[in-house]
Amino acid sequence: MRWSVRLLVLLWLGVAACTRASGPRPPDIAYGKDPCAECGMIISDPRFAAAYVTRDGQARLFDDIGDMVVYHRKHSEDVAVFYVHDYETRAWIDATHAFFVSSPRVHSPMGYGLAAFSDRSRAEAFAREHGGEVKDWARLLQETQPPHGAHSHP
Numbered sequence: 001m002r003w004s005v006r007l008l009v010l011l012w013l014g015v016a017a018c019t020r021a022s023g024p025r026p027p028d029i030a031y032g033k034d035p036c037a038e039c040g041m042i043i044s045d046p047r048f049a050a051a052y053v054t055r056d057g058q059a060r061l062f063d064d065i066g067d068m069v070v071y072h073r074k075h076s077e078d079v080a081v082f083y084v085h086d087y088e089t090r091a092w093i094d095a096t097h098a099f100f101v102s103s104p105r106v107h108s109p110m111g112y113g114l115a116a117f118s119d120r121s122r123a124e125a126f127a128r129e130h131g132g133e134v135k136d137w138a139r140l141l142q143e144t145q146p147p148h149g150a151h152s153h154p
Contacts, residue, residue: 026053
């Protein structure tokens with residue numbers, strides 16, 4: 001019986017260590033209620049919703065991937081993790097590992113025309129079908145500009 005108690009204690013310590021090491025988790029978004037931190041519009045489409053969590057635990061929510069990039073550029077917060085939704089599965093993914101399709105035929109909420117994918121081959125197929133270009137996170141951060149005629153609200 002003594003070995004089973006030790007085993008349970010070791011398992012509990014392992015789970016506790018993994019939980020602490022996992023870091024920030026994607027924030028919950030109340031679709032149809034939560035506003036975008038950049039433009040103030042209500043977040044309603046999970047395919048385009050994005051978020052980041054700062055190192056001090058603050059979550060910022062966005063209705064469009066492009067709004068997240070622009071907001072981050074303006075505010076330069078110390079971000080722990082950037083999150084985007086996979087366009088097809090709607091699962092949260094770390095934006096630094098995502099593949100982004102930029103296409104004028106992608107009708108995102110604020111007109112940036114960006115869709116994220118967790119898999120490069122799915123992103124490439126989508127880009128071929130929608131006349132777009134595949135970009136990684138670093139390139140997206142460098143190149144994303146507000147769409148022509150877009151107005152953001154502080």
